[in-house]
Amino acid sequence: MAISKKDEFTSEEIWLSDVAKALSHPARIRILxxxxxxxxxxxxxxxxxxxxAQATVSQHLKELxxxxxxxxxxxxxxxxxCLHSKNLIKAKSAxxxxxxxxxxC
Amino acid sequence: MAISKKDEFTSEEIWLSDVAKALSHPARIRILxxxxxxxxxxxxxxxxxxxxAQATVSQHLKELxxxxxxxxxxxxxxxxxCLHSKNLIKAKSAxxxxxxxxxxC
DNA sequence: TTATATTATCGTTTATTTACGATAACCAAT
DNA sequence: ATTGGTTATCGTAAATAAACGATAATATAA
Numbered sequence: 001m002a003i004s005k006k007d008e009f010t011s012e013e014i015w016l017s018d019v020a021k022a023l024s025h026p027a028r029i030r031i032l033x034x035x036x037x038x039x040x041x042x043x044x045x046x047x048x049x050x051x052x053a054q055a056t057v058s059q060h061l062k063e064l065x066x067x068x069x070x071x072x073x074x075x076x077x078x079x080x081x082c083l084h085s086k087n088l089i090k091a092k093s094a095x096x097x098x099x100x101x102x103x104x105c
Numbered sequence: 106m107a108i109s110k111k112d113e114f115t116s117e118e119i120w121l122s123d124v125a126k127a128l129s130h131p132a133r134i135r136i137l138x139x140x141x142x143x144x145x146x147x148x149x150x151x152x153x154x155x156x157x158a159q160a161t162v163s164q165h166l167k168e169l170x171x172x173x174x175x176x177x178x179x180x181x182x183x184x185x186x187c188l189h190s191k192n193l194i195k196a197k198s199a200x201x202x203x204x205x206x207x208x209x210c
Numbered sequence: 211t212t213a214t215a216t217t218a219t220c221g222t223t224t225a226t227t228t229a230c231g232a233t234a235a236c237c238a239a240t
Numbered sequence: 241a242t243t244g245g246t247t248a249t250c251g252t253a254a255a256t257a258a259a260c261g262a263t264a265a266t267a268t269a270a
Contacts, residue, residue: 002224002259008156009131020128025228026114029122029203036207043247051113056229058248063227077237077246085209092204098134099197102141104190107229107254130258148217161259163218168257182216182267 016098019091022067027052028060035070035083042078121203124196127172132157133165140175140188147183 006014023029027050034049035041047057061081064070068087072079099105111119128134132155139154140146152162166186169175173192177184204210 004225004258005156006131009135013131013134017129017131017134020125020134023125024122024129026111026118026122027228029118029125030114032203033206044245051110052228053230054247055231055249059228062248074237077239077244079247083207083209085207088204088207088209092200092210095197095200095204098137099193099200101138102188102190102193104188104193105197109228109255132258149215157258158260159217160219160261164258167218179267182214182269184217 012094016094018067019069019094022064022069025060027057028064031057031060031064032069032083035081041081042075043081044078046081117199121199123172124174124199127169127174130165132162133169136162136165136169137174137188140186146186147180148186149183151186 006017009017030050031046034046038045043054043057043061046061047054050057052060061070061072065072065081068084069091070081071084072081074080111122114122135155136151139151143150148159148162148166151166152159155162157165166175166177170177170186173189174196175186176189177186179185
């Protein structure tokens with residue numbers, strides 16, 4: 001993309017855009033919903049519920065984890081992914097704050 | 106990206122992910138803030154406030170317009186961009202609805 | 211109608227994203 | 241130690257995104 005100009009913006013703007021990027025694929029939105037609805041949250045179950053290969057799902061999970069919207073803890077040979085409540089609240093607040101700036105919302 | 110699997114998801118999920126994608130660059134978040142603060146909203150003024158070339162800003166505006174977060178109306182030789190309140194409300198609601206699903210928010 | 215100002219689009223380059231198969235790494239049993 | 245189940249990573253291909261200069265398109269003013 002040529003040279004990125006991202007560092008010309010505030011860290012708040014960058015963080016918010018990173019959160020938005022994490023939400024910018026329907027599979028990742030679906031994954032968040034799945035994690036919310038399931039008690040069991042191992043990767044295999046998520047893969048079964050998505051029309052994507054295991055490697056692809058793993059990549060999506062990695063991106064959600066990167067911005068902190070989910071976390072994974074080791075559970076024997078499996079890995080249990082869950083929503084990261086604290087960061088979800090933080091993200092929601094930041095989005096609220098942005099939209100509230102706009103008179104309309 | 107190989108063949109896209111986006112159409113395997115609901116239209117709600119796709120729309121939400123499109124809105125998120127529109128917000129997934131700090132320049133576009135900044136543009137929304139600028140449009141909210143300025144009464145005059147011609148492209149030139151926006152370009153002056155960003156560390157990006159005119160062509161690049163025009164591209165970002167196009168993407169924001171594509172998902173309906175802003176709209177542009179012709180004003181003589183200029184074009185006046187403004188926030189699209191109705192769609193911003195819709196976007197905020199959809200995001201709220203998503204986060205509210207999660208017990209934490 | 212010719213110039214001036216404003217914005218969009220074109221063409222191009224580089225980077226990132228999406229998607230997958232194949233393989234590696236990991237852990238718990240046997 | 242070896243096997244079996246689980247997940248991450250590697251390598252790769254194709255698509256999209258980001259950025260810009262140059263140019264086209266548009267509309268007003270002269």
